[in-house]
Amino acid sequence: MGKKTEQLELRQYQHAPLSLQLARYLSSEVMYGRLMPSQKLSSVRQLAEQFGCGRQVVLSALTLLVKQGILCSAARQGYYVNPAVSCGRYYRLGYFLNRVNPVSSGKHLETLYFAARKRGWELVFGSNYEEEFELPEWLERKNDLDGVFVNGVMDEGLLRTLSMGCLPYVIIGNHDIGAEYIQVRSRIAGLVADRLLQTIRKHQLGQLVSVVGPEFVHNEKLIAGAIRQRLRQAGLLSRDFPILHARNDGYAELDHLLRSSSPQALFFLGEHCLGWQKYRQQHPGPERPLVFLTQRWSAMLARQEYDGVINPGKGDYLEERSMQKMLNLIDNKIVQPHYTVQEKQV
Numbered sequence: 162m163g164k165k166t167e168q169l170e171l172r173q174y175q176h177a178p179l180s181l182q183l184a185r186y187l188s189s190e191v192m193y194g195r196l197m198p199s200q201k202l203s204s205v206r207q208l209a210e211q212f213g214c215g216r217q218v219v220l221s222a223l224t225l226l227v228k229q230g231i232l233c234s235a236a237r238q239g240y241y242v243n244p245a246v247s248c249g250r251y252y253r254l255g256y257f258l259n260r261v262n263p264v265s266s267g268k269h270l271e272t273l274y275f276a277a278r279k280r281g282w283e284l285v286f287g288s289n290y291e292e293e294f295e296l297p298e299w300l301e302r303k304n305d306l307d308g309v310f311v312n313g314v315m316d317e318g319l320l321r322t323l324s325m326g327c328l329p330y331v332i333i334g335n336h337d338i339g340a341e342y343i344q345v346r347s348r349i350a351g352l353v354a355d356r357l358l359q360t361i362r363k364h365q366l367g368q369l370v371s372v373v374g375p376e377f378v379h380n381e382k383l384i385a386g387a388i389r390q391r392l393r394q395a396g397l398l399s400r401d402f403p404i405l406h407a408r409n410d411g412y413a414e415l416d417h418l419l420r421s422s423s424p425q426a427l428f429f430l431g432e433h434c435l436g437w438q439k440y441r442q443q444h445p446g447p448e449r450p451l452v453f454l455t456q457r458w459s460a461m462l463a464r465q466e467y468d469g470v471i472n473p474g475k476g477d478y479l480e481e482r483s484m485q486k487m488l489n490l491i492d493n494k495i496v497q498p499h500y501t502v503q504e505k506q507v
Contacts, residue, residue: 177304179214180221185305187222188231191242192251192281201241202232251281252307252491257296258288259313266312268457273310273333273480280484288313296322308487329490333483337379343490345483349380353455353473354387357428358395360453360471361402368401368425370418372433376406384430411436419444426451428471434458441466 177185190196203211208219223240226232234240254277258266263286270286277284285306287299296319300309308329311319315336323330323342332344361369371388374381385404392402407414411433418424419440427450429437434454438461441449452467459470 179218180225181305183208183212183214183218183222184225187226188229189251191231191246196242198242198246199244201239204239251283252488253283253285253305254487255300255303255306255309256284256286257299257309257311257313258286258290259296259311259316259319260290261288261313262290263288269312269333269480273483276480276484295319300326300328308491310483310487329487331483331487331490333479335380335383343486345479345486347380347479348477349473349479350383350387352476353384353430353471354391356471356473357388357453358391360428360469361395361397364426364451364469366426366451369428370424370426371402371404371428371430372407372411372415372436373404373430374406374433375408381406381430407433407436409436410439412439415440424450426453426468428452429454429458431455431458432461434461434467438462438466 187196187202196202202208202223205216205219205223209216212219223232223234227234227240230243231246232240233243256270256273258270263270274284285303287303289295289299296311300306300322306328308331310331310333311323312333315332315338320338320342323332330343332338332342333347334344335346335350336344338344357371360366371385373385376382376385385406388402388404389399392399405411405414405418411429413436415427415433415436427437429452434452437452451469452462453469453471454462454467456470456472459467
């Protein structure tokens with residue numbers, strides 16, 4: 162007769178090693194308040210019998226939880242729940258950035274991370290920027306996630322993975338995708354347009370050129386549309402406040418614009434302010450239009466090269482709205498874990 166092995170089957174974590182499955186289960190018992198702070202756990206032998214697994218599996222799980230600060234251990238006293246641990250719902254969430262440089266999402270990711278941490282949850286990050294793997298492979302490695310946030314390039318393969326999977330997901334941002342996908346949209350377009358209109362009125366500008374990204378980029382198209390709408394509502398003529406769609410750093414388009422006209426002011430939405438920096442290096446004269454840019458990119462220019470900062474992000478609450486959407490999805494889909502023992506011949 163072949164040697165028997167025990168397999169702890171957990172519906173939520175069926176692809177994870179047994180020790181990780183057990184650690185996740187015990188962690189959820191603590192976070193849901195079924196194991197209270199300072200409460201002593203059963204012995205290693207009793208836990209092994211309870212879950213039908215080897216003692217080494219139990220020891221590995223307990224050691225991991227001690228490292229995470231969920232459990233404590235003491236000689237001859239066994240293992241007990243850390244007295245300082247907070248009980249309540251606990252989720253381990255993922256954030257996958259598809260084909261985009263993570264550096265460009267630093268502030269957004271940081272805000273989302275703190276939105277998770279203040280709830281006592283964990284947020285783990287992954288990106289395939291300049292790497293040869295896709296979302297399914299990353300999810301296979303991170304097989305204990307309760308949900309995943311997705312941002313970056315929305316290609317067909319990624320969307321297919323999300324729609325066919327059973328893991329709750331939230332796509333963050335203004336992506337040009339079907340309504341069947343779960344997406345939390347940024348309000349950035351309207352906020353940019355509102356702040357820009359305030360700047361025009363504050364400085365009594367009669368002419369301003371907005372420099373944004375290519376029109377085929379969905380978010381840039383939305384922002385351009387919102388700016389035009391606000392200008393029209395304010396009774397301002399579009400010929401005096403045109404929108405310049407620029408590629409790369411925007412230098413080529415900017416050079417052509419300033420050779421053929423003399424706008425009173427320029428507004429740079431994003432990285433196209435680097436084109437302005439390049440232009441000023443080649444045309445360093447004292448005469449220049451007023452320059453306004455978003456706060457995120459203000460550190461890229463010398464202070465004497467711009468006249469004002471627009472902060473469109475205030476009031477968006479994108480990360481908080483995304484976190485709340487994820488919570489709603491998990492609450493609607495969550496299944497209480499069931500634990501059974503399967504024995505099979507090897």
